Amino acid sequence: ETVLTQSPGTLSLSPGERATLSCRASQSVSANCLAWYQLKPGHAPRLLIYGASLRATGVPDRFTGSGSGTDFILTISRLEPEDFAVYYCQQYGSSPMYTFGQGTKLEIK
Amino acid sequence: QVSLRESGPALVKPTQTLTLTCTFSGFSLTPSTHMCVSWIRQTPGKAPEWLARIDWDDDKYYNSSLKTRLTISKDTAKSQVVLTMTDMDPLDTATYYCVRTAPHDAGSRYYFYMDVWGRGTTVAVS
Numbered sequence: 001e002t003v004l005t006q007s008p009g010t011l012s013l014s015p016g017e018r019a020t021l022s023c024r025a026s027q028s029v030s031a032n033c034l035a036w037y038q039l040k041p042g043h044a045p046r047l048l049i050y051g052a053s054l055r056a057t058g059v060p061d062r063f064t065g066s067g068s069g070t071d072f073i074l075t076i077s078r079l080e081p082e083d084f085a086v087y088y089c090q091q092y093g094s095s096p097m098y099t100f101g102q103g104t105k106l107e108i109k
Numbered sequence: 110q111v112s113l114r115e116s117g118p119a120l121v122k123p124t125q126t127l128t129l130t131c132t133f134s135g136f137s138l139t140p141s142t143h144m145c146v147s148w149i150r151q152t153p154g155k156a157p158e159w160l161a162r163i164d165w166d167d168d169k170y171y172n173s174s175l176k177t178r179l180t181i182s183k184d185t186a187k188s189q190v191v192l193t194m195t196d197m198d199p200l201d202t203a204t205y206y207c208v209r210t211a212p213h214d215a216g217s218r219y220y221f222y223m224d225v226w227g228r229g230t231t232v233a234v235s
Binding site: 030031032033035037043044045046047050051056088090092093095096097098099100101102103 | 147155156157158159162170172173206213215216217218220221222223224225226227228229
């Protein structure tokens, strides 16, 4: 099973700042099949990035995914108030056995 | 517009069987679409956990740690997917999500990623 480790656990930033979230896999993720999701209370979870760097439909271009192999990054270039949420990475290269990271909480400083 | 909605009991007793229904619209589970539907659950403060997936061709996949307790099925005509989980335990208390799972052409083959989620339904076991 591919274990995903996200860091940091909590990130405290202000609107307008840049956020960098990390996701490290215990083994290489097949075909860089790595996705990022945003979870907010009372909302359906939202796909942001798939294929490590492909932005999902309707996702603003301030969200950028990068990385390959075992190391992946989600960057939010200029934080908007609605971006404060919990973010999870997920690998689907071993699908149908999917695994998620433990999450990074992005909170307002 | 793609949407999914989960329905089922908010409370079940230990040892009972949980039945959850996902009703979806905006896509179909047919050979022409190669779409799938997955179930995910999440307990507060923990990582989401994949439970099961059913494909357009009725192939079914289960989380190996829960395989003996799960059954997934679909009713294409009704645009519904049903998940049953037997022998419920308080540790199964969670929010359960239904998720469209779509093909991603990664060059050498297709992989299936989760692109549209329902809002989830909270199930307590007590």
